[in-house]
Amino acid sequence: KNPLIKPKPTPEPDPTVFEKRFLRKVRELGEGHFGKVELCRYDPRGDRTGELVAVKSLKPENREEQSTNLSREINILKGLYHVNIVRYKGICQEEGGQAIKLIMEYVPLGSLKEYLPRNKSKTSLSTLLSYSKQICNGMQYLGSKNYIHRDLAARNVLVENERTVKIGDFGLTKSIKENEGYYTVKDENESPVFWYAPECLTHCKFYLASDVWSFGVTMYELITYCDSTKSPMSLFLGMMGKTQGQMTVMRLVNLLSDGRRLPRPEGCPEPVYELMRRCWEHKPEDRITFERLIKDLSNMQQ
Numbered sequence: 284k285n286p287l288i289k290p291k292p293t294p295e296p297d298p299t300v301f302e303k304r305f306l307r308k309v310r311e312l313g314e315g316h317f318g319k320v321e322l323c324r325y326d327p328r329g330d331r332t333g334e335l336v337a338v339k340s341l342k343p344e345n346r347e348e349q350s351t352n353l354s355r356e357i358n359i360l361k362g363l364y365h366v367n368i369v370r371y372k373g374i375c376q377e378e379g380g381q382a383i384k385l386i387m388e389y390v391p392l393g394s395l396k397e398y399l400p401r402n403k404s405k406t407s408l409s410t411l412l413s414y415s416k417q418i419c420n421g422m423q424y425l426g427s428k429n430y431i432h433r434d435l436a437a438r439n440v441l442v443e444n445e446r447t448v449k450i451g452d453f454g455l456t457k458s459i460k461e462n463e464g465y466y467t468v469k470d471e472n473e474s475p476v477f478w479y480a481p482e483c484l485t486h487c488k489f490y491l492a493s494d495v496w497s498f499g500v501t502m503y504e505l506i507t508y509c510d511s512t513k514s515p516m517s518l519f520l521g522m523m524g525k526t527q528g529q530m531t532v533m534r535l536v537n538l539l540s541d542g543r544r545l546p547r548p549e550g551c552p553e554p555v556y557e558l559m560r561r562c563w564e565h566k567p568e569d570r571i572t573f574e575r576l577i578k579d580l581s582n583m584q585q
């Protein structure tokens with residue numbers, strides 16, 4: 284046998300490529316405007332020993348316009364490695380690359396919106412502050428890569444276990460152009476306006492500091508254990524009085540410009556509410572940073 288001819292090694296299968304025929308739907312985890320997230324079992328051996336994964340896909344009617352957005356989200360998540368950010372696992376191409384699916388790790392305890400109301404008795408304030416700090420760690424990491432999340436809310440934070448939370452969805456995440464420092468928000472019909480800072484509502488500009496504002500609202504949700512009767516939306520609508528349709532945004536802008544803010548939740552220590560208020564400074568440049576939030580939250584936990 285000629286020693287110069289080395290046998291070609293059999294190529295290892297790429298673990299980030301998931302074949303559609305082995306992806307079995309278990310149940311739906313969530314629904315968005317343009318698509319859904321399903322719990323699936325990737326079971327190539329067909330004996331139910333395969334791993335559970337979370338799969339994000341687009342609704343057929345939105346595939347055309349939204350596939351670029353999903354591809355962007357895939358490329359962003361693929362490059363994120365942080366304990367407080369959900370893990371990218373791979374993609375599933377179907378119909379010859381026409382439709383693509385994002386495969387992520389499955390975080391079985393679900394989002395804070397499902398978890399906190401059901402586990403209120405065993406979740407202390409100290410734990411809530413730890414969750415808050417972890418979200419800030421994830422967001423600081425995201426911002427260090429010049430990404431803005433634009434949809435930070437309790438519904439998009441997942442509970443890995445009683446001690447660990449992860450930011451779980453990056454559907455609206457965008458890269459900020461270095462020199463500009465902000466992203467111009469197109470009028471997304473799914474804008475979560477009650478989590479949005481004034482500059483996003485009035486000038487359609489989204490800064491890193493706009494995510495800090497949304498973090499403040501997310502922290503408010505955390506401290507109220509995501510009690511839907513005290514949700515940001517219901518409280519703001521209450522403060523605005525009955526409104527109809529697009530008037531809501533204008534009334535919200537006026538209310539925020541008048542300095543009105545979500546009230547201190549019952550039982551929330553003053554220093555904790557102060558942190559939220561520093562996330563809600565009217566001007567982006569006056570707001571606290573995630574770095575500062577991490578320090579202050581650490582000191583509170585001593």
Ligand SMILES: C=Cc1cc(F)c(CN2CC[C@](CC#N)(n3cc(C(N)=O)c(NC(=O)OC)n3)[C@H](F)C2)cc1O
Pocket residue numbers: 312313314315316317318319320321337339340341369387388389390391392393394438439440441450451452453454455
């Ligand atoms: C196409 C766009 C689109 C579609 C959508 F359905 C949503 C909304 N969706 C986001 C992902 C979601 C919440 C978060 N974070 N989630 C992820 C996991 C996981 N990785 O395990 C999980 N687990 C769980 O619920 O366990 C019991 N929930 C939940 F599916 C809602 C947003 C969108 O942009």
